[in-house]
Amino acid sequence: MPQPHLYVARTLTPAVMAELDDLGLPVVAGEEAPPARDRLLAGIAGAAAAIVTLTERVDAELLDAAGPQLRVVANVAVGYDNIDLEAAAERGVVVCNTPGVLDDATADHTFAMLLATTRRVVEADRFARTGRPWIWGPNMLVGLDISADATLGIVGFGRIGRAVARRAHAFGMRVITSDPGLNVGDAVDGVTVVGFEELLATADVVSLHVPLLPSTRHLIDASALARMRPRSYLVNAARGGVVDESALIDALRSGHLAGAALDTFEGEPRINPEFAGLENVVLQPHIASAGDRTRDAMCRLAVRNVTRVLAGEPAETPVRTPVATA
Incomplete structure (x- = not known):
């Protein structure tokens, strides 16, 4: 031995x-x-x-x-x-x-991804690196004004979800959450608790902060994506298996979602190559805690x-x- x-x-x-x-x-x-x-x-x-x-x-x-x-x-x-x-x-x-x-580091990166996708930061960087001629215009690379009464829906209101909410409040966002441990209608740390269906239908940005369990695998599937607001955004700094990636790719291609930011993936470290061809997705190699x-x-x-x-x-x-x- x-x-x-x-x-x-x-x-x-x-x-x-x-x-x-x-x-x-x-x-x-x-x-x-x-x-x-x-x-x-x-x-x-x-x-x-x-x-x-x-x-x-x-x-x-x-x-x-x-x-x-x-x-x-x-x-x-x-x-x-x-x-x-x-x-x-x-x-x-x-x-x-x-x-x-790792709560603060993960929340910081979540918000970095939120900004990157809603304000098209990575897309703009790729464009600027091409060297193509361009000139400023009123309709160039327009994204979402998150401080203009935009609503953030946080799925899972544990330590990290609450840290993300604090950052969203500092930016002037309205914040709602869905969590089975909380009562719908309550207010927790200035955040309104709503049902999952209401969150999907209401939020401009949906941010995921749940563990990967049998009950949360593919929580965000084709049906959930269809119920999200048209031209809304999805941010995932939880686990890749929480999202049905094929359904997400379809929602991004169709334009139903304006964008997504992903730090984790189902087949990690393999990333579905179809994501690489989409301009409206920000991809990160699982670095939310990498402070x-x-x-x-x-x-x-x-x-x-x-x-x-x-x-x-x-x-x-x-x-x-x-x-x-x-």
């Missing part, structure tokens, strides 16, 4: 990697790129703890490969759809994630969770039984 160790599936931030030796546990670390499945299975064998990212599938096979001494799996992400929680619970393995520390201090904080929280569990203490941010949030 290999010596119990800490398995780190992918390289963490430099500052955190430099501190791992202080844990007093041998460290087996992967590289920057996601490990192949055989290397993942070999690396985790005999581990007492594992730090993984959303690119690693933690299922019964992997947990069994680790062995019975595995006590904790820390996911460097808020989402945990890559982890079989039932299989972990059956084996007595604590699963942790990294909520809270320097934020990524450090995510990695440090994962390490703290491992340290606490191995010391016989409760995890700081254990993953609890998921519930639908949309």
Whole structure:
């Protein structure tokens, strides 16, 4: 049996990697790129703890490969759809994630994407780089005035959704939300709670902030897209599987939606090549939390969770039984 160790599936931030030796546990670390499945299975064998990212599938096979001494799996992400929680619970393995520390960075990037698509920033940049002759005109690259009573609909009003709402209020937007944990008609932090159908029909911009669960997979499907306001916008900084990408492509091509901004994708890291041919979509390679201090904080929280569990203490941010949030 290999010596119990800490398995780190992918390289963490430099500052955190430099501190791992202080844990007093041998460290087996992967590289920057996601490990192949055989290397993942070999690396985790005999581990007492594992730090993984959303690119690693933690299922019964992997947990069994680790062995019975595995006590904790820390996911460097808020989402945990890559982890079989039932299989972990059956084996007595604590699963942790990294909520809270990335709220502001993700909200900042969400709003950056909102501005980029509604004001056609990326489209204008591509145009300017062509070198084609142009002259200013009243109808050139006109987008949505978000500060002119535009309505933002936030689907899922957790920490990140609320952080996005604060930014929207600063820009003068009206904000509504749909969340099954809130009562329709209530006002929370200056945000009106409405039903999902009303949100789709009312919002100029729909922003998604829900986990990927069976209940939220393809939440935004062809039917939901058809119910969105004509010439409205969709922003997704949640998980790619929340959106039916084929239906979204159709809605963008038809002009029913004026635009979309996507930070995550169903087949990630593969991106549906049909998106590349659309001028009215902003594509980002899952970087909403990619602030320097934020990524450090995510990695440090994962390490703290491992340290606490191995010391016989409760995890700081254990993953609890998921519930639908949309």
